[in-house]
Amino acid sequence: NAGVTQTPKFQVLKTGQSMTLQCAQDMNHEYMSWYRQDPGMGLRLIHYSVGAGITDQGEVPNGYNVSRSTTEDFPLRLLSAAPSQTSVYFCASSGRDRNLSYEQYFGPGTRLTVT
Amino acid sequence: AQSVAQPEDQVNVAEGNPLTVKCTYSVSGNPYLFWYVQYPNRGLQFLLKYITGDNLVKGSYGFEAEFNKSQTSFHLKKPSALVSDSALYFCAVSSMDSSYKLIFGSGTRLLVRP
Numbered sequence: 371n372a373g374v375t376q377t378p379k380f381q382v383l384k385t386g387q388s389m390t391l392q393c394a395q396d397m398n399h400e401y402m403s404w405y406r407q408d409p410g411m412g413l414r415l416i417h418y419s420v421g422a423g424i425t426d427q428g429e430v431p432n433g434y435n436v437s438r439s440t441t442e443d444f445p446l447r448l449l450s451a452a453p454s455q456t457s458v459y460f461c462a463s464s465g466r467d468r469n470l471s472y473e474q475y476f477g478p479g480t481r482l483t484v485t
Numbered sequence: 486a487q488s489v490a491q492p493e494d495q496v497n498v499a500e501g502n503p504l505t506v507k508c509t510y511s512v513s514g515n516p517y518l519f520w521y522v523q524y525p526n527r528g529l530q531f532l533l534k535y536i537t538g539d540n541l542v543k544g545s546y547g548f549e550a551e552f553n554k555s556q557t558s559f560h561l562k563k564p565s566a567l568v569s570d571s572a573l574y575f576c577a578v579s580s581m582d583s584s585y586k587l588i589f590g591s592g593t594r595l596l597v598r599p
Binding site for chain 2: 374401403405410411413414415420428445460462464466472473474475476477478479484
């Protein structure tokens with residue numbers, strides 16, 4: 371299993387540009403999510419999905435769109451990049467275990483800089 | 486609303502000494518509690534979790550955590566620290582009614598000196 375994969379690893383954008391961060395998992399997990407990590411603020415949930423065709427907003431959704439057309443893929447789109455979106459982005463996936471908890475598996479991250 | 490507090494930005498400890506990384510939480514209902522570790526330029530790795538049962542939970546790399554319901558705490562511990570334990574540690578919480586949504590603390594950097 372490759373686990374959770376993310377592309378690209380690094381990206382530099384100019385203000386106003388758009389782009390899509392890719393995320394895929396091969397564990398047949400129902401739940402996927404996107405977080406951003408900023409210094410001193412931990413990880414904040416951007417969007418999440420509890421299954422194909424179902425998405426919802428997290429704590430900091432503004433400026434981002436998601437879709438979940440398949441179980442495996444959960445891309446994150448930046449509509450018009452802003453310097454405030456400079457961050458490290460992590461995708462995670464999980465399946466519900468026998469204790470009804472969700473242990474999340476994280477991708478390696480995408481470091482995004484917006485100039 | 487759910488929340489997690491990690492009151493220490495950094496914890497310094499000498500190799501071989503015991504370590505504690507603190508975490509307190511606020512959640513309605515029974516909590517699901519997690520610890521994750523992040524090494525430089527890497528994603529987060531799962532260490533351990535508390536769902537129910539024994540308050541002392543054992544996890545990867547010799548770490549353990551104690552759930553204390555009255556103090557709403559879930560401190561991470563290790564009896565003897567290693568230099569290789571130096572990393573960023575995150576506590577996270579979810580609840581039974583939204584067990585798929587994790588709320589993370591701000592993280593604590595652990596520095597183990599030789």
